[in-house]
Amino acid sequence: MNLEASPPLAETLGVLETAALLRELTAGLIAVDDFDQALSGLVRITRDALVGVRWCGFTALRAGEPAGVAASDATLSGLDDLRYGADTPAMDAIRRREMVGAEDLGAEPRWSGWTPRARELGVRGVISAPVDIDDQVIGAVTLYAGESDVLTPGHQLTAMLLAEHAGLLLAAVRDRERRAVLAGERDAALLGEGVIGQAVGVIMTQRGCPAQDALDVLRTAASSLSIPLREVAERLVSTVSRPRDN
Incomplete structure (x- = not known):
């Protein structure tokens, strides 16, 4: 990633802020049994909880199904879908299975089709981290900054912890969703x-x-x-x- 290695300590995210985000995500998704609803909640909660992050997006690839996309703000929703193919931070993170990003898109040569559009929408910095959900779904959570040089190693650490925690929560949502479908089928048979x-x-x-x-x-x-x-x-x-x- 093209992020500074040693920013001032005041610029890094605190442990308490990250813990608060993960706790709020757990509370918000613990009873949800609709996967798309869970994605919407995840990006909204993350955007609201993290200082320096103005938007959040999620790209999910499902085996045998269309990709799922969620964006905390409708104007940026197109940045997380597949219209740019594999040439996006999210798809890069999914393909490489590692976190990618740039703290200043103005000096970023990667993602040649995606970056100009992101800058037009006001995005100046980005971090995308891969999320493993289950054997049918993988994805990436993406943090967007509206200013250059505000995404720090603290944000990187938070993105990594967020991706791991989100994977567990979303896997549980998928399981509840499957159980609800099976229960509905059983009920239909009983009726x-x-x-x-x-x-x-x-x-x-x-x-x-x-x-x-x-x-x-x-x-x-x-x-x-x-x-x-x-x-x-x-x-x-x-x-x-x-x-x-x-």
């Missing part, structure tokens, strides 16, 4: 399955609620009674189907 579907229909009629809420009611009853879901459904259907005495 179309004989007596359980009938029981759900009964609850929907009685309570005026949607199918998913009715299925949750059925699950709660099964848990409370410690009996299988199918048995609860059979009892309910049997009860409402039983002829009433005149």
Whole structure:
């Protein structure tokens, strides 16, 4: 990287600031189960938390799927997508599996297609760090500065720690996302399955609620009674189907 090796200590990011960023990221993403939503939260939190960083972006490459892009500011979103091919800091970091950057884009010969556009948008310095998420997704988080010579070795260290922490958090988000999809598929199968579907229909009629809420009611009853879901459904259907005495 073309960054100064020994800036004044006052210019480096403090350990407490980095710890606060990682803590806020954890709190912001710990319950998220949508990957794109998680990326949006990550870039926004990072931009707001780091002194000297005016924008933040994330580029994610997914096996068999279109690339995912998130930007803390819409005007810079194009810098993180694939329109420039592999000739960008983010793609450079992903390809080389190491952090790359420049503290002054005005004197930067790399990324010949990307750098002029970045400068037009007000970017003067950049750091991009690779992020390993899982066996299907890799990416890079990119920190942008609006002034030259403000990105320091402290920012480099923060970017490295951020990339490692973000990889763990995003992997957990991906896992929750997959689990949610599987749960939805199981629910869909249950709703179309004989007596359980009938029981759900009964609850929907009685309570005026949607199918998913009715299925949750059925699950709660099964848990409370410690009996299988199918048995609860059979009892309910049997009860409402039983002829009433005149």
